[in-house]
Amino acid sequence: MSTGRFTDRVLFITGAGSGLARATAKLFAAEGAKVFAVDVNPDGLAETILAIRLAGGTAEGGRCDVADTASVRDAVERAASVFGGLHVLVNAAGVGRSAASRRSTRRSGRASSPST
Numbered sequence: 001m002s003t004g005r006f007t008d009r010v011l012f013i014t015g016a017g018s019g020l021a022r023a024t025a026k027l028f029a030a031e032g033a034k035v036f037a038v039d040v041n042p043d044g045l046a047e048t049i050l051a052i053r054l055a056g057g058t059a060e061g062g063r064c065d066v067a068d069t070a071s072v073r074d075a076v077e078r079a080a081s082v083f084g085g086l087h088v089l090v091n092a093a094g095v096g097r098s099a100a101s102r103r104s105t106r107r108s109g110r111a112s113s114p115s116t
Ligand SMILES: NC(=O)c1ccc[n+]([C@@H]2O[C@H](COP(=O)([O-])OP(=O)(O)OC[C@H]3O[C@@H](n4cnc5c(N)ncnc54)[C@H](O)[C@@H]3O)[C@@H](O)[C@H]2O)c1
Pocket: 014, 015, 016, 017, 018, 019, 020, 021, 038, 039, 040, 041, 044, 064, 065, 066, 067, 092, 093, 094, 095, 096, 097, 098, 099, 100, 115
């Protein structure tokens, strides 16, 4: 059940195309936050944004490489411009479960389960 405790708050979240950040973005959106989600993987990111919107939440975002200062600066400026400010940062981009799963699949030749 949503408490709306992040209503009118803006979340900027990296790595949101998969895994922990995708789940976190959905939770914040369900609590009323406006989510600006970024990732290097545009397909995963699009899935996250669509899922939030289909659930009735507010989400925007775009491609951003957290290893590239100019890319991060540009994304933060876009987020602030789109939503009029920033309140919460979650920096979860990294090499985690999905990447490990892809490596394992390549080695074994087996399909992996879809990411969350
Ligand atoms: N999943 C866990 O149980 C767990 C536990 C402890 C720590 N972590 C750490 O948390 C982070 C996220 O884990 P996860 O399981 O959600 O991983 P994940 O692989 O599912 O998601 C990571 C996301 O980061 C994105 N990403 C990678 N490099 C990027 C970059 N340079 N710029 C922007 N986005 C980038 C990927 O495209 C991917 O969508 C990792 O650093 C991982 O090591 C995960």
